[in-house]
Amino acid sequence: MSNNHYQSLGVTLTSSPEEIRFAYRNLARLHHPDKHQGRTSPQMLAINEAWRVLSDPVLRYQYDASLRVRLDDERDVATAQTQERLRSIVDDVRGQRFTPAKFPWRFVLGIVVTGTVAILVLGAFSNPGEVTPIDNVIRVGSCVNVDDVRLEAWEVECAGVHDGVVKQMVPFDSDCPYGSMPYRDRQGMGQACVALS
Known part of the structure; x- marks a missing residue:
């Protein structure tokens, strides 16, 4: 039953x-x-x-x-049967020779060289970027003139005469990194850490 x-x-x-x-x-x-x-x-x-x-x-x-x-x-019999099947599969795979796939090194190298040449040629024949107009907002990288009496800085064109370049903008209560002097931004945005030239 x-x-x-x-x-x-x-x-x-x-x-x-x-x-x-x-x-x-x-x-x-x-x-x-x-x-x-x-x-x-x-x-x-x-x-x-x-x-x-x-x-x-x-x-x-x-x-x-x-x-x-x-x-x-x-369960032991089922496990033994499974292990025997796996062993036969592994033996079959070991008996075969596999060659690894070949990587297309020449093609990749050709693409890299072509890309590098294209970038260099475009850089050589392109016009320099437009000069950023003065907007009186001091940013990192802005060229500035400074007033040593009032400890103020204002933005000027980098192509002309200037006293230094802004390395970092920090709040009023922070210190500037070594190698730069703090000058107050006329817009009240904080202190411009200027590396004097």
Whole structure:
């Protein structure tokens, strides 16, 4: 009828003794010989054997242990079969010779050289950028003249005469890095750290 006693009674491995007794009684009523003209059905034999084993705590413990061993053996067999299949695949792969794919070094080198030449040619024939107009907003890299009495700086053209170049803009309460002097921005944006020329 089924593979194990639990399946014969329609219960699980974790079923309580009361659940097993209830399942046994229901199945025994269903398959009893009195309901089948006095003939004992094969199902009734399996149900009685399952009840005999599962109703006794010692026999049930031994039966559960044997089920665990059987499941472990089945897992071990499946694992061994899987390992054997993997070994055969690895052996097949080892028997074949694989050549690594060739990288197109010449093509890549040609692209790099062409790109470098194009950049150099475009740089040589392009016009210099437009001079940024003076907008009186001091930024890093702006050329400035300074007033040493008022400690102020204002923006001038870099192409003309200038006192220095702004290296950094800092808040009023911060110090300028070494090599630059703090001058107040006329716009009140903070201090311009100027490297004097």
